[in-house]
Amino acid sequence: MDKITQITRADMVDAALGGAFLGTGGGGDPYIGRLMAEQAIDASGPVPVIDVDSLDDDALIVPVAMMGAPTVMLEKLPRGDEAIGTLRSLEAVLGRKADAVFCIEAGGLNSTIPIAVAATAGLPIVDGDGMGRAFPELQMVSMTMFDVHACPMAMADEKGNALVLNAVDNLSTEKFARAITVEMGGAGLIALYPMSGAQAKRAILRGSLSLIVSIGRIIRREQAANRNPAERLAADLGGMRLFEGRVTDVDRRTEGGFARGRATFEGLDSYQGQTFTLQFQNEFLMAETEDGTARAMTPDLICLLDLETGEPITTEQMAYGYRVIIFGLPCDPKWRSNHGLQLVGPGYFGYATEYQPIEDLNKSD
Amino acid sequence: MFRIGVDVGGTNTDAVVMQGDAILSGVKSPTTEDVMGGVVDAVERALSDAAITADAVTAVMIGTTHFTNAVVERRHLARTAALRLCLPAAQCLPPMVDWPDDIKGAVGGQFWMAKGGNEFDGRAISSLDMAELDGIAAEIGAAGITSVAITSVFSPVSDEMERTAMARLAERLPGVDFTLSSEIGRLGILERENAAIMNASLRALSERTVDAFGRALHKVGLTCPYYITQNDGTLMSREFVQSYPVLTFASGPTNSMRGAAFLSGKSDAIVVDVGGTTTDVGALVKGFPRPASTTVDVGGVRTNFRMPDVFAIGLGGGTIVQGDGETLKVGPQSVGYRLTTEALVFGGATLTASDVAVGLGLADFGDKGAIAGLNPAHLTAVKARIDEMLTNAVERMRVSPDPIPVLAVGGGSILVPDHVGGLPVIRPDHFSVANAVGAAIGQISGEVDRIFSLESKSREDALSEARQEATDKAIAAGAKPDSIELLDQEDVPLAYLPGNATRIRLKVVGEMNG
Numbered sequence: 001m002d003k004i005t006q007i008t009r010a011d012m013v014d015a016a017l018g019g020a021f022l023g024t025g026g027g028g029d030p031y032i033g034r035l036m037a038e039q040a041i042d043a044s045g046p047v048p049v050i051d052v053d054s055l056d057d058d059a060l061i062v063p064v065a066m067m068g069a070p071t072v073m074l075e076k077l078p079r080g081d082e083a084i085g086t087l088r089s090l091e092a093v094l095g096r097k098a099d100a101v102f103c104i105e106a107g108g109l110n111s112t113i114p115i116a117v118a119a120t121a122g123l124p125i126v127d128g129d130g131m132g133r134a135f136p137e138l139q140m141v142s143m144t145m146f147d148v149h150a151c152p153m154a155m156a157d158e159k160g161n162a163l164v165l166n167a168v169d170n171l172s173t174e175k176f177a178r179a180i181t182v183e184m185g186g187a188g189l190i191a192l193y194p195m196s197g198a199q200a201k202r203a204i205l206r207g208s209l210s211l212i213v214s215i216g217r218i219i220r221r222e223q224a225a226n227r228n229p230a231e232r233l234a235a236d237l238g239g240m241r242l243f244e245g246r247v248t249d250v251d252r253r254t255e256g257g258f259a260r261g262r263a264t265f266e267g268l269d270s271y272q273g274q275t276f277t278l279q280f281q282n283e284f285l286m287a288e289t290e291d292g293t294a295r296a297m298t299p300d301l302i303c304l305l306d307l308e309t310g311e312p313i314t315t316e317q318m319a320y321g322y323r324v325i326i327f328g329l330p331c332d333p334k335w336r337s338n339h340g341l342q343l344v345g346p347g348y349f350g351y352a353t354e355y356q357p358i359e360d361l362n363k364s365d
Numbered sequence: 366m367f368r369i370g371v372d373v374g375g376t377n378t379d380a381v382v383m384q385g386d387a388i389l390s391g392v393k394s395p396t397t398e399d400v401m402g403g404v405v406d407a408v409e410r411a412l413s414d415a416a417i418t419a420d421a422v423t424a425v426m427i428g429t430t431h432f433t434n435a436v437v438e439r440r441h442l443a444r445t446a447a448l449r450l451c452l453p454a455a456q457c458l459p460p461m462v463d464w465p466d467d468i469k470g471a472v473g474g475q476f477w478m479a480k481g482g483n484e485f486d487g488r489a490i491s492s493l494d495m496a497e498l499d500g501i502a503a504e505i506g507a508a509g510i511t512s513v514a515i516t517s518v519f520s521p522v523s524d525e526m527e528r529t530a531m532a533r534l535a536e537r538l539p540g541v542d543f544t545l546s547s548e549i550g551r552l553g554i555l556e557r558e559n560a561a562i563m564n565a566s567l568r569a570l571s572e573r574t575v576d577a578f579g580r581a582l583h584k585v586g587l588t589c590p591y592y593i594t595q596n597d598g599t600l601m602s603r604e605f606v607q608s609y610p611v612l613t614f615a616s617g618p619t620n621s622m623r624g625a626a627f628l629s630g631k632s633d634a635i636v637v638d639v640g641g642t643t644t645d646v647g648a649l650v651k652g653f654p655r656p657a658s659t660t661v662d663v664g665g666v667r668t669n670f671r672m673p674d675v676f677a678i679g680l681g682g683g684t685i686v687q688g689d690g691e692t693l694k695v696g697p698q699s700v701g702y703r704l705t706t707e708a709l710v711f712g713g714a715t716l717t718a719s720d721v722a723v724g725l726g727l728a729d730f731g732d733k734g735a736i737a738g739l740n741p742a743h744l745t746a747v748k749a750r751i752d753e754m755l756t757n758a759v760e761r762m763r764v765s766p767d768p769i770p771v772l773a774v775g776g777g778s779i780l781v782p783d784h785v786g787g788l789p790v791i792r793p794d795h796f797s798v799a800n801a802v803g804a805a806i807g808q809i810s811g812e813v814d815r816i817f818s819l820e821s822k823s824r825e826d827a828l829s830e831a832r833q834e835a836t837d838k839a840i841a842a843g844a845k846p847d848s849i850e851l852l853d854q855e856d857v858p859l860a861y862l863p864g865n866a867t868r869i870r871l872k873v874v875g876e877m878n879g
Binding site: 226251254323 | 458462482488490491554555655674851853854
């Protein structure tokens with residue numbers, strides 16, 4: 001995987017594709033984020049991408065993101081200046097300027113919005129993220145495992161409502177902020193987890209932007225060669241194909257500030273006669289066969305790819321009749337620690353099952 | 366029980382007469398600038414070849430690429446006002462933000478953003494401001510624009526703001542056509558708005574075209590009902606297509622693929638449809654066109670219609686051949702419907718792909734003497750280039766190593782060699798009029814789009830109730846009961862209504878009786 005040193009307008013196609021893949025169905029429509037970042041780069045130039053080690057220990061790093069139900073962002077697009085507004089209001093609270101911008105998650109809209117903000121603010125972006133994928137809740141970041149506080153946190157909506165939150169811990173921050181996003185119409189822009197360079201060097205997952213862009217490049221290169229990218233992605237990323245089939249039902253609700261639901265698939269080709277289900281809360285969290293046998297579970301990555309083109313499909317795009325590959329990928333090892341599983345394991349999401357790594361669930365006999 | 370299928374393409378208008386599964390006649394006629402002349406000629410000849418009279422015909426099904434071509438060629442598009450009800454949200458990506466400049470120019474590129482729109486749960490983002498709408502109406506009127514597309518945030522959840530704004534604007538803009546995004550699209554504001562704007566820009570052309578169809582059929586003496594085919598292979602009434610021309614997008618490839626499947630009896634194949642200007646390559650999977658999965662570009666504009674996955678290349682019977690050796694250029698320009706006056710074999714002065722086919726003995730029409738002077742090595746080189754273009758296109762649509770056949774259809778399919786990319790090529794009977802056959806076997810649909818309460822029943826029960834309702838509608842409209850299948854279903858929970866309400870949109874299709 002090549003390290004990238006900047007993100008140009010031309011890189012945004014790959015960044016959006018790779019972001020959609022690591023978005024594991026959630027994280028919002030990367031196309032919208034791509035258009036926003038392209039506009040910002042057109043206006044202000046390419047964004048330098050830096051290694052966290054190049055920052056001083058006392059540098060200030062601020063992640064910016066969209067929080068809420070991705071379905072909402074598909075319809076209610078931002079006004080445009082909310083994200084940079086949250087960065088400015090956090091800077092005002094902290095009494096100093098940020099030195100770099102950061103992606104809270106490596107998926108969907110939240111891998112592209114920080115690029116737009118970095119371009120507009122004239123700041124570099126750190127090559128890394130807090131999840132190595134997308135997760136639905138804001139405490140589900142590696143920073144929580146390293147005692148970085150989400151607060152002070154700034155929030156803003158398109159109507160001009162702006163708040164600064166000080167909650168006692170990261171889970172409480174999630175609960176309060178979630179209630180506020182519902183009031184904001186299901187989505188808001190946020191700036192949070194202000195970190196020093198020293199904290200970031202310990203707490204972040206590294207190389208995520210380079211990974212996103214290289215996944216996007218793999219997908220496009222394989223498409224150009226008329227091959228489904230699943231094989232190449234499996235080989236290069238250590239992933240696996242879990243199922244192939246068509247969508248027969250999507251049961252979707254917007255509740256509690258999340259897009260929740262379940263999708264059912266019926267098998268094609270070598271999977272003929274079998275059915276498979278995916279459960280999601282913004283992101284795909286649980287993949288099961290019809291008898292309830294788990295084949296992959298959070299925090300491992302469950303991605304949906306178009307059967308013919310290999311294009312990643314988000315939960316909100318998923319519709320009756322789509323022909324798909326269900327693809328699984330092991331998560332960052334940090335998530336498999338006890339603390340990691342407490343934050344993002346199946347138990348946290350209310351599944352009665354113990355976490356089992358995807359490699360163990362799919363051993364060939 | 367006779368049916369007529371008509372396909373109005375950019376180059377040719379084809380017609381077939383069918384009785385049950387039997388094809389009694391099939392003819393081709395050049396498409397005329399006024400559309401009508403070509404339809405009259407093709408239908409008259411098809412009737413006379415089949416030796417039946419107009420009064421014996423029970424239905425006419427028309428497929429047309431007229432509206433898709435208008436967008437692709439940026440022609441006949443009316444200047445359109447795009448109104449988005451959203452403020453203060455959604456300013457960051459204004460209407461038509463990602464459209465190619467030429468099509469934005471062709472529809473005028475004028476947009477207004479106004480207060481309005483809903484949250485996901487039905488709350489207002491902001492209330493409609495009537496004074497603001499009146500001001501916009503005045504500007505639209507002053508600009509002389511006669512077609513307006515209105516898109517409100519979350520209108521698939523609540524279309525009230527779109528309707529109220531339309532009523533207000535209509536009072537001040539008499540005679541103006543309106544398209545509401547909630548009537549043609551699903552969630553995803555940019556794609557739905559794009560479809561609404563394109564639809565609005567096609568309304569005037571649609572009125573003229575549908576009117577021309579009606580006059581043409583009347584002239585031939587056909588008094589039976591006529592239908593126009595939609596992108597999913599189902600039939601629309603005349604009134605419906607006048608208001609929603611955008612729904613015909615991609616009906617051409619759907620018709621040719623369904624026609625090819627019907628004619629060949631093959632259910633899994635690559636279909637290569639060579640017309641006068643372009644070649645569409647698609648895939649048949651279990652008898653149905655493989656749908657494109659997510660978003661589809663039409664003329665460079667992103668939409669979220671359900672369409673067949675088609676790869677189009679600029680190669681057809683009228684394709685212009687220029688240069689030779691290193692400078693050899695095959696297409697994408699075409700003489701189009703002027704083939705019969707501009708091609709060399711028809712006494713014209715332009716070397717076309719058809720001349721090359723005649724010169725190599727692959728086809729026999731026109732005046733062979735007119736191309737006697739061409740260098741045979743040059744013709745062979747051109748044919749090699751054409752074979753390479755076709756091979757690349759077939760490879761692109763082929764997604765499995767299985768040796769499935771290639772079905773060559775369309776008037777220009779003489780250009781397709783006997784093997785493409787190692788796959789055997791089948792040319793079914795009546796291959797040149799497969800599109801018209803596809804139109805003639807157009808399916809009857811039954812649709813349900815309404816709000817169900819899940820207070821006293823499960824979601825599954827509501828879906829099966831909706832499916833039954835749609836099935837009953839399809840049968841009432843003339844579908845064979847045992848042929849009915851589910852085509853599409855979608856449910857959008859409406860959190861703002863009491864009683865756990867959900868909007869279910871569901872569509873079933875079946876073959877037409879008789």
